[in-house]
Amino acid sequence: MTPTQPLPPAVYIVGAGPGDPELLTLKALRLLASADVILYADSLVPAQILESIGSQAETIPTANKTLEQILPLMIDRVRQGQSVVRLHSGDPCLYGAVHEQMQALVTAGIPFEVVPGISAFQTAAAKLGVELTVPGLVQTIILTRISGRTHVPEPEELASLAAHKASLCLYLAARHVERAQEALLLHYDRDTPVAICYRLDWPDEQLWVVPLHQMAEVTRREDLIRTTLYVISPALAVRPQAGESGGDDRRSQLYNPTHSHLFRPRAQV
Ligand SMILES: C[S@@+](CC[C@H](N)C(=O)[O-])C[C@H]1O[C@@H](n2cnc3c(N)ncnc32)[C@H](O)[C@@H]1O
Known part of the structure; x- marks a missing residue:
């Protein structure tokens, strides 16, 4: 046959x-x-x-x-x-x-x-100029939402995911932002940076980076109720920037001269 x-x-x-x-x-x-x-x-x-x-x-x-x-x-x-x-x-x-x-x-x-297509979290990271997996700081990205009319299974509740303190990309949450902030604050530091990303790539796109404890306040002040993605991440605090506060020197092993691997067997210092 x-x-x-x-x-x-x-x-x-x-x-x-x-x-x-x-x-x-x-x-x-x-x-x-x-x-x-x-x-x-x-x-x-x-x-x-x-x-x-x-x-x-x-x-x-x-x-x-x-x-x-x-x-x-x-x-x-x-x-x-x-x-x-x-x-x-x-x-x-x-x-x-x-x-x-x-x-x-x-x-x-x-x-x-x-x-496949590019998801909102990828565009958000690109626009923010940030890697969401910075060595020594954060190595996990969580893509999630908050329970609304669609129920999130109990083991995936935001409060338990927040315990990982990972780079957390929160979809479909603007209408429930107070509840989201409260759950996140159970584990993340109140000053953890949050990027509030409104209609990325649309003509009226807007982006704010605020401390976590202001996430709900800014969302309400700007009247965001839909097409908003939140990125909560320690990586946002070490965004590459000029000046004295910039220059965070964390780096991965991949291109480190002290590290050898299959494609670069001997260190080329
Ligand atoms: C029904 S989901 C669709 C997600 C989509 N499949 C993706 O991969 O981005 C809609 C949610 O995705 C996020 N989203 C989608 N497009 C967005 C954009 N252009 N700017 C900001 N957030 C966006 C928002 O959280 C929005 O509430």
């Missing part, structure tokens, strides 16, 4: 990144440019992304639709032989509600492929 070849994808679930069209992958760009239909989460994918590709595709915003309305639209277009892109903000694997879409496509016998 010859093994069956997998069918080519009929639907591409594509990550759009946070908003800058230049952060689309080449693959995403190619698929968007050649798609017949693009279903996109208009609450989080800015219009500038679709404008930038100059596509002639039918575009279907989905923010006001239920999954039960979206799926027949996708399946119908696939059955008409059209190429379908389902565009999600950031990377689809994070809070993208793609699990149930993928399950429904499998059930309908429709092959799909997921194309």
Whole structure:
């Protein structure tokens, strides 16, 4: 018996990144440019992304639709032989509600492929000019959210994750910021820097770096209720900067002349 070849994808679930069209992958760009239909989460994918590709595709915003309305639209277009892109903000694997879409496509016998995108936390770190894993300081990144209408399982409650004092990227939390701050303060020092990142890469982007004890106050003062990411990290305190307060000399072993490894067996001092 010859093994069956997998069918080519009929639907591409594509990550759009946070908003800058230049952060689309080449693959995403190619698929968007050649798609017949693009279903996109208009609450989080800015219009500038679709404008930038100059596509002639039918575009279907989905923010006001239920999954039960979206799926027949996708399946119908696939059955008409059209190429379908389902565009999600950031990377689809994070809070993208793609699990149930993928399950429904499998059930309908429709092959799909997921194309990754840049998540909001990666753009935040880039804009802040910070490595979230600074040797000797912090080596773990936690991506999480706070319980809202979607319940976070009890072992993952923010208060227990905060105990690691890692670089913690907190999604979907602006509406619950007081509760988030309270949970974080159980473990992080009150002066731990927090980057409040509002609509990164959108035309009205704003960024503040404040001590943890001011996280809620600044969020409320600026009236941030959505599309806000918080990065709580000791690494923000050692951001590379000029002047006397800069010049933190922590470094990894990777390019250290005192350290040898497979690709640099002898120290080249
Ligand atoms: C439904 S989740 C989608 C996350 C997305 N899949 C990602 O990888 O970035 C929406 C949340 O992601 C964060 N987010 C997404 N895009 C953002 C942006 N451009 N600026 C700041 N935060 C963003 C916010 O916390 C927002 O509430």
